[in-house]
Amino acid sequence: MVSYRYLGNSGLKITELVYGNWLTHGSQVENDQAAACVKAALDVGITSFDTADVYANTAAETVLGEILAGERRESLELFTKVYWPTGPKGANDMGLSRKHILESIDGSLRRLQTDYVDVYQAHRYDHDTPLEETMVAFADVVRAGKAHYIGVSEWTADQIRAGAALAKELHIQLISSQPQYSMLWRVIEGEVIPASEECGLGQIVWSPVAQGVLTGKYRPGEAPPAGSRATDYKVGESMIQRFLTDDVLTRVQALAPIADALGLSMAQLALAWVLQNSNVSAAIIGASRPEQVYENAKASGVTIPADAMATIDDALGDIVERDPGKTVETNPKPGR
Secondary structure, eight states, X not given: OOOEEEOTTSSOEEESEXXXXXXXXXXXXXXXXXXXXXXXXXXXXXXXXXOOTTGGGGHHHHXXXXXXXXXXXXXXEEEEEEOSOOTTOOTTSSSSOHHHHHHHHHXXXXXXXXXXXXXXXXXXXXXXXXXXXXXXXXXXXXXXXSEEEEEESSOOHHHHHHHHHHHHHHTOXXXXXXXXXXXXXXXXXXXXHHHHHHHTOEEEEXXXXXXXXXXXXXXXXXXXXXXXXXXXXXXXXXXXXXXXXXXXXXXXXXXXXXXXXXXXXXXXXXXXXXXXXXXXXXXXXXXXXXXXXXXXXXXXXXXXXXXHHHXXXXXXXGGSBXXXXXXXXXXXXXXX
């Protein structure tokens, strides 16, 4: 069964593998298949689920809420997010203004069929809204009982420190950061993780298998497999392109014997690798088939020996992205 970890310095325990439905529910996967994947997650002991209002333009929340409706709410940890536009994309349908936050939480709760979420996350940093306004609105969400804790996603170290200071003043708990993190994408290690440790946040990392590249299914000099994310023109193709060079793919293939020696699949190795970081509370997994959930769950509780961690670094060499400035690039630019 999947193990639990504390989320940051809080008393909240979450499963170290979190089931996420970014690219699947409400869009790429039929509802009955989505239900089968969620049931598989529950079967292996995953009780933490991550979604967002923008995923499939609110449909992902709706699907997840319907699937989990029969489960004991107190035994689940539900995370959702606010920032990106949904609906008709009106003037106030985006960002972290008080108006958008307070309206968005009500919509998310309605779709998720629950009275509260465990962690309500700022999906990006909003340069156009004063941070004080954003944090006061989050505090009011918490005090209204609509969320227990607050989190952020893809915030820089300075933004995390500023948000944490305001949260402390407002007596609410900012406990999580949700960044991209994998063997290939380590941009949070230099600044975001030290700031998070300082402020008591834990990481709930997304794309721990680098959009599937770290499974080894993409091979240098070969076309991407039919039906893979690299062929999905809607979302996956654009995000995965940075990893689809022959140099990267050749280095990734060198991980196969390391995984074999540890009795792991390459996907399990990638998941276990991010979980070795003491500031990582959980890795988000997605699935289009329940079999993927059962396989990924085997990464929970795995300890990769220090010599194998060093061998992984040697195999990947200089293809690893470590530039902390890449986090800034994910922030939407000011629009004022």
